[in-house]
Amino acid sequence: MGATRIGSIAGQAYLWLVIAFLFAPALVLVAFSFNTSPFFNLPFTGVTTHWFGVVFHNPAMISALENSLKVAVPTALIATAIGLMTALGLRGASRWLRRGVDAAVPLPLLVPGMIWSIALLILFTRLNIRSSVWTVLAGHVLLALPFVVLLITTRLGNFQRDWEEAAASLGASRLMFVRRVFVPHMAPALAAGALMAFTISFNDFIVAFFLTGGGFTTLPIYIYSLVRWQSDPSISAASSLIFVFALASFLVVAKLQGREVKAAGRAAFAGGTSNTKEQE
Amino acid sequence: MTGIVELHNVEKSFGDFRALRGVTLEIEEGEFVSLLGPSGCGKTTSLRLIAGFESPSSGDVRIDGRSVIGLRADKRGVGIVFQNYALFAHMNVFENIAFGLRARRERGAGVAARVREMLELMELQEVERRRVHELSGGQQQRVALARALAIRPRVLLLDEPLGALDKKLREQMQSVLMDLHRQLGMTMVYVTHDQEEALSMSQRVAVMRQGELVQYDTPSALYYDPGSLYVCEFVGRTNVLYDRVASVEHGIVRTDTGLLAAAREPVAAGSACAVCIRPERLELVAEDKLRQNALRGVVLERIFLGQTTNYVIELERGGRLEASLFSDADREGASPGQSVALSFAPEYGHVFARQGSVEVVDHSPAAAAAVI
Numbered sequence: 001m002g003a004t005r006i007g008s009i010a011g012q013a014y015l016w017l018v019i020a021f022l023f024a025p026a027l028v029l030v031a032f033s034f035n036t037s038p039f040f041n042l043p044f045t046g047v048t049t050h051w052f053g054v055v056f057h058n059p060a061m062i063s064a065l066e067n068s069l070k071v072a073v074p075t076a077l078i079a080t081a082i083g084l085m086t087a088l089g090l091r092g093a094s095r096w097l098r099r100g101v102d103a104a105v106p107l108p109l110l111v112p113g114m115i116w117s118i119a120l121l122i123l124f125t126r127l128n129i130r131s132s133v134w135t136v137l138a139g140h141v142l143l144a145l146p147f148v149v150l151l152i153t154t155r156l157g158n159f160q161r162d163w164e165e166a167a168a169s170l171g172a173s174r175l176m177f178v179r180r181v182f183v184p185h186m187a188p189a190l191a192a193g194a195l196m197a198f199t200i201s202f203n204d205f206i207v208a209f210f211l212t213g214g215g216f217t218t219l220p221i222y223i224y225s226l227v228r229w230q231s232d233p234s235i236s237a238a239s240s241l242i243f244v245f246a247l248a249s250f251l252v253v254a255k256l257q258g259r260e261v262k263a264a265g266r267a268a269f270a271g272g273t274s275n276t277k278e279q280e
Numbered sequence: 281m282t283g284i285v286e287l288h289n290v291e292k293s294f295g296d297f298r299a300l301r302g303v304t305l306e307i308e309e310g311e312f313v314s315l316l317g318p319s320g321c322g323k324t325t326s327l328r329l330i331a332g333f334e335s336p337s338s339g340d341v342r343i344d345g346r347s348v349i350g351l352r353a354d355k356r357g358v359g360i361v362f363q364n365y366a367l368f369a370h371m372n373v374f375e376n377i378a379f380g381l382r383a384r385r386e387r388g389a390g391v392a393a394r395v396r397e398m399l400e401l402m403e404l405q406e407v408e409r410r411r412v413h414e415l416s417g418g419q420q421q422r423v424a425l426a427r428a429l430a431i432r433p434r435v436l437l438l439d440e441p442l443g444a445l446d447k448k449l450r451e452q453m454q455s456v457l458m459d460l461h462r463q464l465g466m467t468m469v470y471v472t473h474d475q476e477e478a479l480s481m482s483q484r485v486a487v488m489r490q491g492e493l494v495q496y497d498t499p500s501a502l503y504y505d506p507g508s509l510y511v512c513e514f515v516g517r518t519n520v521l522y523d524r525v526a527s528v529e530h531g532i533v534r535t536d537t538g539l540l541a542a543a544r545e546p547v548a549a550g551s552a553c554a555v556c557i558r559p560e561r562l563e564l565v566a567e568d569k570l571r572q573n574a575l576r577g578v579v580l581e582r583i584f585l586g587q588t589t590n591y592v593i594e595l596e597r598g599g600r601l602e603a604s605l606f607s608d609a610d611r612e613g614a615s616p617g618q619s620v621a622l623s624f625a626p627e628y629g630h631v632f633a634r635q636g637s638v639e640v641v642d643h644s645p646a647a648a649a650a651v652i
Contacts, residue, residue: 160364160366162364163368166360166427167379167383168333169353169359170428172380172383173354173383176382181368184370184371
């Protein structure tokens with residue numbers, strides 16, 4: 001009894017250590033964004049929200065934010081639409097096709113982002129497509145698609161086929177079935193998928209770095225340039241805001257469908273989608 | 281006389297698989313009919329044809345005398361309760377029941393009133409606002425029934441609806457269903473593989489096998505006058521003795537081992553046959569009173585069930601018999617290990633041709649006499 005008790009205390013301590021290790025950098029970042037000193041120096045000289053003001057009064061920062069949104073919102077919409085169509089199409093597909101897609105979909109997760117980016121860059125150059133907001137968008141849709149497909153496929157796997165017949169037997173038209181049964185069932189996965197795609201696009205640095213032409217700067221790229229040229233706590237203020245936003249959106253996704261997120265996470269590591277169908 | 285639901289010579293194939301082979305079935309208004317058979321016999325396919333989820337390869341399906349071929353499921357006005365209930369998981373109980381009414385463009389107070397009526401009928405008032413996954417199996421079952429009944433269907437189809445419930449709940453739901461049938465006078469078509477369930481609930485039972493309708497009759501007719509060895513074995517308990525026909529006279533078969541029993545289908549002298557005797561038709565007979573149909577053997581097991589006592593007897597001729605006899609307070613009856621003689625009246629023995637050796641012969645008494 002005593003030994004297990006000590007074991008469990010040790011286990012807990014270890015758990016907290018890991019959590020601290022994971023979040024310490026982010027917390028340091030957040031802490032510095034409230035520091036009055038214009039340098040990243042200890043000790044703290046005082047608490048201020050001044051740097052957040054600096055962030056919001058920086059026209060370049062705001063324009064980078066706008067650019068990020070210009071990519072992230074369409075990424076969310078397009079990735080979700082493609083994800084839904086893929087999931088629906090896979091339902092009636094042959095086993096071989098399903099296996100093929102299962103194997104292909106998680107690829108962007110497994111291949112390093114830089115390699116993808118270089119590959120895309122070469123492809124676009126070959127096709128004579130100039131780097132612009134569109135190339136970044138294409139890259140981000142690719143990046144987000146595995147997550148979205150996994151989320152939506154898993155949710156669709158929980159869709160009972162009998163619901164379609166039950167709705168028909170109750171006199172529901174096709175339209176009513178889609179509006180009142182299908183969409184409400186899929187909504188959490190669609191919302192979670194869209195939010196996830198948005199966040200992936202919004203947070204991405206590598207793909208954007210390779211695929212933006214000179215004139216199109218997203219927020220992470222702008223912050224990177226700030227780090228190189230003028231380092232002050234407004235960087236950590238902006239980063240803190242992104243961090244909090246990402247954390248919040250992840251919590252919303254998890255809340256929307258805890259089970260599917262877990263299942264999709266497992267599937268991402270297992271490299272498959274159709275073997276993760278969970279029963280409601 | 282036409283039924284409310286009719287299948288006329290319906291064929292249904294899925295690729296090479298013939299799910300239904302020339303099924304003709306008529307269900308009358310207000311009737312409780314069961315489609316009974318093992319899995320793959322075509323009972324569920326028949327139900328899906330009536331519901332409109334499948335269309336027949338050939339033949340006709342009629343509801344209220346009108347062909348419904350090509351009529352979509354949502355236009356048929358047929359209610360269905362699925363095996364897994366198929367309740368809408370994102371809606372609460374009220375919304376589930378109201379779904380069909382909303383599909384009919386009913387709105388407001390009318391919908392609420394009808395839903396309340398259904399909730400009351402199925403005793404679900406307390407769970408009106410609950411989500412489906414918060415309900416017990418029996419409650420889900422009742423919601424599924426309420427949802428199907430809310431739209432006032434012409435016919436209610438039930439696809440093995442009690443399959444997922446435990447025995448006690450099954451029995452409760454059986455009586456709920458029968459009460460409903462009595463109260464509403466609604467035509468109900470019930471698919472099951474459980475023959476006891478079919479016998480106890482139905483007015484008529486359609487016994488199916490490999491896509492064919494084998495016999496369509498009242499439960500007692502199926503039990504007492506089975507038209508085939510298959511029905512005789514499938515419906516109720518029965519003893520089957522394999523034998524060979526020695527002669528046939530006035531519909532009474534004498535077998536090679538000297539048994540006398542009634543021919544239930546044409547059998548020819550010399551052909552293999554099966555003699556079926558229900559356990560309760562067997563009697564223990566003292567050796568000196570044994571005149572016909574002597575079955576001698578040793579008692580293997582005696583199971584006292586109160587009103588009746590069941591015996592398992594190892595026969596001298598080979599094989600085992602199950603006999604169900606009225607218990608006698610004064611006597612212990614035969615005990616295990618004891619040699620006994622059993623008999624049965626010839627009219628209670630059913631003779632069927634053994635499969636694979638069926639020969640069609642003239643069944644008239646004159647022809648039978650000529651054989652002898």
